[in-house]
Amino acid sequence: MDKSVIRFSHCGRNIYCFSIPERCPQCGVGLGGRRLEEAPVSIPSPFSNGHKALCSFLIAPTEGHFVREFDGGSDLHTGITDTNVVYNYTKTGVRRDEYGWERCISIPLVQPDMYNLINQWDRYLDKFSSAHMWDTQWQFDEEKHNCYNFTLTFINCVLATEHKRALSKDEFTNAFVLPRIKRASKYSVLCREIAENHF
Ligand SMILES: [Zn+2]
Structure with a gap:
Protein backbone atom coordinates (compact mmCIF):
# COMPACT_ATOMS: atom_id res chain seq x y z
CA MET A 1 0.00 0.00 0.00
CA SER A 45 6.88 5.18 6.61
CA PRO A 46 5.39 6.76 9.74
CA PHE A 47 2.16 4.86 9.10
CA SER A 48 1.30 1.37 10.27
CA ASN A 49 -1.66 -0.97 10.56
CA GLY A 50 -3.35 -0.10 13.83
CA HIS A 51 -5.10 -3.48 13.97
CA LYS A 52 -1.71 -5.14 14.30
CA ALA A 53 -0.48 -2.75 16.97
CA LEU A 54 -0.93 -4.25 20.42
CA CYS A 55 -1.77 -1.94 23.36
CA SER A 56 -1.16 1.26 21.41
CA PHE A 57 -2.45 4.78 21.00
CA LEU A 58 -3.60 5.46 17.41
CA ILE A 59 -4.12 8.63 15.40
CA ALA A 60 -5.97 8.56 12.06
CA PRO A 61 -7.93 11.02 9.92
CA THR A 62 -11.65 11.03 10.62
CA GLU A 63 -12.41 9.88 7.12
CA GLY A 64 -10.59 8.97 3.97
CA HIS A 65 -7.15 7.81 3.08
CA PHE A 66 -4.41 9.14 5.29
CA VAL A 67 -1.87 10.06 2.65
CA ARG A 68 -4.36 12.36 0.94
CA GLU A 69 -6.28 13.60 3.92
CA PHE A 70 -3.37 14.02 6.26
CA ASP A 71 -2.31 17.47 5.22
CA GLY A 72 -2.66 19.30 8.53
CA GLY A 73 -6.16 20.43 7.59
CA SER A 74 -8.20 17.29 8.20
CA ASP A 75 -9.79 16.31 11.50
CA LEU A 76 -7.95 13.59 13.34
CA HIS A 77 -9.43 10.78 15.38
CA THR A 78 -7.71 8.81 18.15
CA GLY A 79 -8.16 5.35 19.62
CA ILE A 80 -6.60 2.70 21.84
CA THR A 81 -5.98 -0.88 20.76
CA ASP A 82 -6.34 -3.98 22.82
CA THR A 83 -5.08 -7.26 21.42
CA ASN A 84 -7.53 -7.22 18.50
CA VAL A 85 -9.87 -4.21 18.18
CA VAL A 86 -9.57 -0.41 18.31
CA TYR A 87 -11.59 1.30 21.04
CA ASN A 88 -12.59 4.86 20.19
CA TYR A 89 -15.10 7.35 21.51
CA THR A 90 -17.51 9.04 19.11
CA LYS A 91 -20.82 10.86 19.22
CA THR A 92 -22.54 7.48 19.38
CA GLY A 93 -20.46 6.27 22.32
CA VAL A 94 -17.49 3.90 22.44
CA ARG A 95 -16.91 1.94 19.27
CA ARG A 96 -14.88 -1.24 18.99
CA ASP A 97 -13.55 -1.17 15.43
CA GLU A 98 -12.36 -4.34 13.75
CA TYR A 99 -11.30 -2.49 10.61
CA GLY A 100 -10.76 1.06 9.38
CA TRP A 101 -7.47 1.79 11.16
CA GLU A 102 -5.22 0.06 8.64
CA ARG A 103 -3.17 3.15 8.02
CA CYS A 104 -2.51 5.36 11.00
CA ILE A 105 0.11 6.67 13.38
CA SER A 106 0.64 4.13 16.12
CA ILE A 107 2.34 4.81 19.45
CA PRO A 108 3.00 1.75 21.65
CA LEU A 109 1.98 2.30 25.27
CA VAL A 110 3.66 -0.69 26.89
CA GLN A 111 7.13 -2.19 26.78
CA PRO A 112 7.23 -5.80 25.52
CA ASP A 113 8.41 -7.03 28.93
CA MET A 114 5.48 -5.52 30.90
CA TYR A 115 3.74 -8.90 31.07
CA ASN A 116 1.38 -8.08 33.94
CA LEU A 117 0.09 -4.96 32.26
CA ILE A 118 -0.27 -6.69 28.87
CA ASN A 119 -2.21 -9.55 30.52
CA GLN A 120 -4.58 -7.12 32.21
CA TRP A 121 -4.85 -4.69 29.31
CA ASP A 122 -7.95 -6.02 27.53
CA ARG A 123 -9.85 -6.24 30.81
CA TYR A 124 -8.78 -2.69 31.85
CA LEU A 125 -9.74 -1.24 28.50
CA ASP A 126 -13.08 -3.01 28.32
CA LYS A 127 -13.99 -1.99 31.87
CA PHE A 128 -12.86 1.59 31.29
CA SER A 129 -14.89 1.84 28.06
CA SER A 130 -18.02 0.52 29.77
CA ALA A 131 -17.92 3.28 32.40
CA HIS A 132 -20.90 5.58 32.70
CA MET A 133 -18.89 8.66 31.66
CA TRP A 134 -18.58 7.27 28.11
CA ASP A 135 -22.29 6.54 27.74
CA THR A 136 -24.04 8.14 24.82
CA GLN A 137 -26.31 10.00 27.21
CA TRP A 138 -23.33 12.06 28.22
CA GLN A 139 -22.99 14.74 25.61
CA PHE A 140 -20.05 14.23 23.35
CA ASP A 141 -18.28 17.57 23.33
CA GLU A 142 -15.89 18.64 20.58
CA GLU A 143 -13.67 20.41 23.09
CA LYS A 144 -14.00 18.68 26.43
CA HIS A 145 -15.40 15.19 26.05
CA ASN A 146 -14.15 13.68 22.84
CA CYS A 147 -11.97 10.88 21.42
CA TYR A 148 -8.82 12.56 22.69
CA ASN A 149 -10.11 12.84 26.27
CA PHE A 150 -11.15 9.21 26.09
CA THR A 151 -7.68 8.01 25.05
CA LEU A 152 -5.76 10.30 27.41
CA THR A 153 -8.00 9.44 30.38
CA PHE A 154 -7.36 5.76 29.72
CA ILE A 155 -3.61 6.31 29.47
CA ASN A 156 -3.70 8.16 32.79
CA CYS A 157 -5.64 5.29 34.41
CA VAL A 158 -2.93 2.90 33.26
CA LEU A 159 -0.21 5.24 34.56
CA ALA A 160 -2.01 5.33 37.92
CA THR A 161 -2.00 1.52 38.17
CA GLU A 162 1.74 1.70 37.53
CA HIS A 163 2.05 4.37 40.27
CA LYS A 164 3.11 6.97 37.74
CA ARG A 165 2.11 10.61 37.47
CA ALA A 166 -0.77 11.59 35.17
CA LEU A 167 0.02 13.49 31.96
CA SER A 168 -1.73 16.75 31.20
CA LYS A 169 -3.26 17.18 27.79
CA ASP A 170 -0.50 19.62 26.78
CA GLU A 171 2.30 17.36 28.03
CA PHE A 172 0.92 14.39 26.14
CA THR A 173 0.28 16.39 22.98
CA ASN A 174 3.70 18.04 22.93
CA ALA A 175 5.75 15.00 23.89
CA PHE A 176 4.00 12.20 22.02
CA VAL A 177 1.54 13.46 19.49
CA LEU A 178 2.82 16.60 17.77
CA PRO A 179 6.28 15.28 16.78
CA ARG A 180 4.66 12.26 15.10
CA ILE A 181 1.99 14.29 13.36
CA LYS A 182 4.64 16.64 12.01
CA ARG A 183 6.69 13.73 10.70
CA ALA A 184 3.62 12.08 9.13
CA SER A 185 2.64 15.34 7.52
CA LYS A 186 6.13 15.86 6.03
CA TYR A 187 6.18 12.28 4.78
CA SER A 188 2.79 12.68 3.11
CA VAL A 189 3.92 15.87 1.37
CA LEU A 190 7.09 14.09 0.24
CA CYS A 191 5.10 11.16 -1.21
CA ARG A 192 2.76 13.50 -3.03
CA GLU A 193 5.66 15.45 -4.52
CA ILE A 194 7.40 12.27 -5.67
CA ALA A 195 4.17 10.93 -7.17
CA GLU A 196 3.74 14.16 -9.14
CA ASN A 197 7.33 14.93 -10.12
CA HIS A 198 9.05 11.51 -9.86
CA PHE A 199 11.49 12.94 -7.31
ZN1 LIG B 1 22.83 14.76 -9.81
Missing part, protein backbone atom coordinates in the same frame (compact mmCIF):
# COMPACT_ATOMS: atom_id res chain seq x y z
CA ASP A 2 2.77 2.41 0.94
CA LYS A 3 5.61 2.84 -1.49
CA SER A 4 8.79 3.23 0.46
CA VAL A 5 10.76 6.41 -0.03
CA ILE A 6 14.47 6.21 -0.83
CA ARG A 7 16.93 9.02 -0.29
CA PHE A 8 20.28 9.29 -2.01
CA SER A 9 22.84 12.04 -2.49
CA HIS A 10 23.95 13.32 -5.86
CA CYS A 11 25.32 16.59 -7.17
CA GLY A 12 25.41 17.93 -3.64
CA ARG A 13 21.74 17.37 -2.96
CA ASN A 14 19.53 14.96 -1.11
CA ILE A 15 17.21 13.37 -3.65
CA TYR A 16 14.05 11.46 -2.72
CA CYS A 17 12.49 8.84 -5.02
CA PHE A 18 10.43 5.67 -4.81
CA SER A 19 13.27 3.75 -6.53
CA ILE A 20 16.81 4.56 -7.66
CA PRO A 21 16.53 6.01 -11.18
CA GLU A 22 18.96 5.36 -14.02
CA ARG A 23 19.87 9.03 -14.19
CA CYS A 24 19.99 11.63 -11.48
CA PRO A 25 16.67 13.46 -11.92
CA GLN A 26 18.33 16.72 -10.88
CA CYS A 27 21.45 16.88 -13.09
CA GLY A 28 20.67 14.15 -15.63
CA VAL A 29 23.96 12.30 -15.15
CA GLY A 30 23.62 8.51 -15.45
CA LEU A 31 23.92 6.70 -12.15
CA GLY A 32 24.77 3.27 -13.66
CA GLY A 33 28.27 2.20 -12.70
CA ARG A 34 28.90 5.41 -10.82
CA ARG A 35 29.13 5.44 -7.13
CA LEU A 36 26.53 7.51 -5.39
CA GLU A 37 28.02 9.89 -2.90
CA GLU A 38 26.61 7.78 -0.10
CA ALA A 39 24.60 4.58 0.18
CA PRO A 40 20.89 5.13 -0.53
CA VAL A 41 18.80 5.11 2.63
CA SER A 42 15.21 4.01 2.86
CA ILE A 43 12.97 6.36 4.84
CA PRO A 44 10.54 4.34 6.94
